[in-house]
Amino acid sequence: MTHIIAPLVIFLIFAVVRSMRSGSGGSSSPAASAPARRAPVSFDAAAYGLVPREALDARRSGPPQSERAREESQELANTVWGGDWRAAAAYIKAAGTDWDEHWNRFELLRAIAREDDAWLTKWRDADPGDCDAATLEADLMVHRAWAVRGSGYAREVPAERMAEFRALLPAAIEAAQRATRLAPENPGPWVVMVTAARGAQYQPDRFRPLWAGLVARAPHHYEGHWQGMQYWCAKWFGSNKQMMEFAERAMDGAPVGSPLAGIYLHALSELRERRSALPIGPEARQRLWAVADALAEVPAGNDKLPGLRQLLAYHLGEAAMYEAAVEQFRLIGRWCGAEVWADQGDPVEAFHAARAVAVTKAGLKPLPPEERPTKNTDAAYH
Numbered sequence: 137m138t139h140i141i142a143p144l145v146i147f148l149i150f151a152v153v154r155s156m157r158s159g160s161g162g163s164s165s166p167a168a169s170a171p172a173r174r175a176p177v178s179f180d181a182a183a184y185g186l187v188p189r190e191a192l193d194a195r196r197s198g199p200p201q202s203e204r205a206r207e208e209s210q211e212l213a214n215t216v217w218g219g220d221w222r223a224a225a226a227y228i229k230a231a232g233t234d235w236d237e238h239w240n241r242f243e244l245l246r247a248i249a250r251e252d253d254a255w256l257t258k259w260r261d262a263d264p265g266d267c268d269a270a271t272l273e274a275d276l277m278v279h280r281a282w283a284v285r286g287s288g289y290a291r292e293v294p295a296e297r298m299a300e301f302r303a304l305l306p307a308a309i310e311a312a313q314r315a316t317r318l319a320p321e322n323p324g325p326w327v328v329m330v331t332a333a334r335g336a337q338y339q340p341d342r343f344r345p346l347w348a349g350l351v352a353r354a355p356h357h358y359e360g361h362w363q364g365m366q367y368w369c370a371k372w373f374g375s376n377k378q379m380m381e382f383a384e385r386a387m388d389g390a391p392v393g394s395p396l397a398g399i400y401l402h403a404l405s406e407l408r409e410r411r412s413a414l415p416i417g418p419e420a421r422q423r424l425w426a427v428a429d430a431l432a433e434v435p436a437g438n439d440k441l442p443g444l445r446q447l448l449a450y451h452l453g454e455a456a457m458y459e460a461a462v463e464q465f466r467l468i469g470r471w472c473g474a475e476v477w478a479d480q481g482d483p484v485e486a487f488h489a490a491r492a493v494a495v496t497k498a499g500l501k502p503l504p505p506e507e508r509p510t511k512n513t514d515a516a517y518h
Contacts, residue, residue: 173480173485173486173489173490173493174485174489175189175485175488175489175491175492176492179488179491179492179495179496180502181488181491181492181495182508182509183502183503183508184462184495184500184502184503185466185503185507185508185509186462186465186466186491186495186509187469187470187509188509189484189488191470192470192471192472192484192487192488193470193471193472193473194472194473194477194478194483194484194487195473196442196471196473197442197443197446197471197472197473197474198439198441198442198443198445198468198471199442199471209244212224212227212244212248213248213251216245216248216255217248217251217252217254217255219254219255219258220255221255221256221258221259221262221269224245224248224255224256224259225259225263225266225268225269227241227244227245228241228242228245228268229268233321235323235324235353235354235357236356236357236358236359236394238324239324239327239357239358239359240439242268242271242272242275242324245272246272246275246276246279249272249276250276250279253276256269256272256273256276260273265318266318267315267316267318267319267322267324267325268319268322268324270311270314270315270318270325271312271315271322271324271325271328273311273315274308274309274311274312274314274315274325274328275308275312275324275328275331277304277305277307277308277311278305278308278328278331278332278335280304281300281301281304281305281308281332281335282301282335284297284300284301284304285297285298285301285335301335302335302336302337305332305335305336306336308328308332309328309329309332309333309336312325312326312328312329312332313325313329315328316349321353322353323350323353323354323357323360326346326349326350326353326360327350327357327359327360327363329346329349329350330343330346330347330350330360330363330364330367331363333346333367334366334367334372334373338373339373340373343367343373347364350364355389356386356389356390356391356394356396358394358395358396358399358440361386361396361399362399362402364382364386365379365382365383365386365399365402365403365406368382369403369406370406370410370412371406371410376407376410376412379403379406380403380407380415382403383399383400383402383403384400384423386399386400387399387400387423387426387427387430390430392430392433393433393434393435394430394434395430395431395434395438395440395441395444396430397426397427397430397431398427398430398431398440398444398447398448400423400427401427401444401447401448401451402447404447404451405447405476414451414454414455416455420455421455421457424448424451424452424455424457424460425457425460427448428448428452428460428463428464431444431445431448442468442471443474445464445467445468446468446471446472446474446476446477447474447476448464449461449464449465449468449490449494450476450477450490452464452494453490453493453494456497458493458494458495458497458498459494459498459500461490461494461498462491462494462495462498462500465490465491465494472484472486472487472488474487477490
């Protein structure tokens, strides 16, 4: 059997997870599109240490995986598709108790299993006491339920599909509950349950014990907090206020080097999507400064960092913190394939225009010619 894993991972993790994240549990406004902006023709990005417009790349929000990483992912996929489930077990267990890394590896195994899960069936049969295998089985049930539902708002989903969706989720939660008993210290099953809870229509009194179970095992789990923030947003079972308070608590408790402070940026984006007022004033600006400081401590190879920098640059600009926004644009480099820019139409034009506004409003002076990036210097593009 021959498959290619790289496009598979990109498509499945983005499309399916985005579907789970965008579907609304109630009435809501469609995603807001900011008014289209265009940079002046005379704006020379390179004069301010920014990548020239012609070198911008909207295919992704950050640098691609290294060739070695892609080859290793493909090799793992081919090995497990060939029937060697032990390679999958060893791969995820190598993360140890680094639960964010554990979940990153889990997501790769999920993508592989969505293409062909015969190896997972063999793993479950051969080692029914393995928590990771049981969690992956439960997680796939959740994702398959969301695939039935689709990404539309609740009012847009046909009644028969919504009924099937809601019938599938309780079984997934029960499977995750069984997985918790196989390795009580593993937060993975709890992330699955927290993810499924809003689709399963869990009211807060049923959700809170799931959340408590997750944070007791992994207090700073990034994906878990992302899902928790979604639960408390206004389109599900909370409100703008509850969501922002949740995001602020996550941010305030984030350890140094963790991307968790970025959950606050996602909460701001939820407000933007609903056309709700963004926080303003000194406290709001201080929050953005604190996020910038926190992201500066995140290791450069963290896969959450590029997307969070894109959101940070956007929200700094919206908060009139223009010089800080320019610094983020310099760190981002050539990559502009983030949803926050695509929502405005042409992501290249939106990104370039936001840079122009930030530079102009910050009153920056052009750099000496010898310090400017050029279109022939790959290193200048990050």
